[in-house]
Amino acid sequence: MKFKYVCVDCGKEYVTDKIIYQCPECAAKQKEGEFPRGYLKVIYDTEDLKKLAKKDHVSIYDFFPYTVPTPEVYPVGVTPIVVPRRLNEKTGLKNVCCKMDAYLPSGSFKDRASQLIAAQAIAHKVNKIALASTGNAGAAMSCAGAAYGLDIILFVPETAPINKLMQSVLYGATVVPVKGTYDDAFLLSIEYTKHFGGINRNTAYNPMTIEGKKSISIELFEQLGRKVPDVVYVPVGDGCIISGVYKGFYDLLQAGLIDKIPHIVCSQSEKSNAISQAFETGEFKSIEASTRADSISVDIPASGRMAVQYLKKYDGWCTQVTEKEILDAQMSLVHDSGIFVEPASSAAWAALIKDKDMLIKRFGSDVSVCVLLTGIGFKDMAVFDGRVSMPASIENSAQAVIDRFSK
Secondary structure (H helix, E strand, O other), X not given: OOXXXXXXXXXXXXXXXXXXXXXXXXHOOOOOOEOOOOEEEEEEOHHHHHHHHHOOOOOHHHHOOOOOOOHHHOOOOOOOEEOOHHHHHHHXXXXXEEEEHHHOXXXXXXXXXXXXXXXXXXXXXXXXXXXXXXXXXXXXXXXXXXXXXXXXXXXXXXXXXXXXXXXXXHHOOEEEEEOOOHHHHHHHHHHHHHHHOOEEOOEOOEOHHHHHHOHHHHHHHHHOOOOOOOEEEEEOOOOHHHHHHHHHHHHHHHHOOOOOOOEEEEEEEOOOOHHHHHHHHOOOEOOOOOOOOHHHOOOOOOOHHHHHHHHHHOOOEEEEEOHHHHHHHHHHHHHHHOOOEOHHHHHHHHHHHHHHHHXXXXXXXXXXXXXEEOEEHHHHHHHHOOOOOOOOOOOOOHHHHHHHHOO
8 A cells, every 4th residue: 555654743744665764854853851753654545545445344454554474474463352241340331342462472462563564574675673672562573573584683671571571582582681761772772773774663663563553443443343432441651552543543534434533541550651741731751650560661652742642633531540550450350351461451441440430421331442451461470479379288188178168
């Protein structure tokens, strides 16, 4: 499909077959301590999009700028939708579902972006991809690298959860722990690409990451009977996932397949709320993030400006939740629905719980809501230290069983 790049900040258009990352004019205006400037959107020819409205079924690949070779090698989607009826009864909301991207190949939503970056690399005959990650994006790109035979160079904060880092090591990536934050690792990965070449996969820095992530919206449209939910809850750190979700619905709208974009909720920890603050104040300033939900712990959101633009234009909002609400939501999901996700994912469910009375008042109890659950719980088992423990062993005897359950 024909496409062009458009700068999020100044609107300048770039038509090129080359790999580009930023609008150089806006990137040059970057100031320390503010959200990145000059990131690019991928915009398609409207007539090409409208041709898709004639199809009885659309695939995520119909909306991609690159052909994904042999997708069966690294299958992304269609992830299941779970209806947590026990939890719905507790919330008073009758029509809530969960999109289970925790079931993708590497266990997180980040496989969506990594599949398209792999396709971009193969199309440009490039075999090396560099990125920074707190774990999930790195594991996903490493998984894609193993599937397609690509070299992955991954910069990670040394404090990232060991489960996630070990995933990337096992997939065969070159893992470089950094004595610093995710933002430090991000800058070092860009330095690597400048000096050693290859493609940089960094979230939002490479516009194709958002294009890959938008596929979840295309899937939802088809899975829900060619319609979209009224409200979608998204866990948010750097803003790339929520920007991708918006972009998918935007492309569906441009194609004439839907007539509205859902209300999308930016679900953030109070301890990593840079985008929520920017939405409220209009000031795009960095913060010092400290949430236990590491996948959404971001000081300077890469796609923050784009996310805020979308939220304001399409009547979204931000809901901030406490650390306790995030961890309580994680336990509620696993106990009352059998859904086991990492804390970053449960932030979206925590935001729904916080908003439930408002949702009923504004939209009614029949409002259709989808909560995006983006990472499997096995990614970060250390989060349960001090919260959950194994029961004590019993003796190997019938009397021990009787004693254990007679208490």
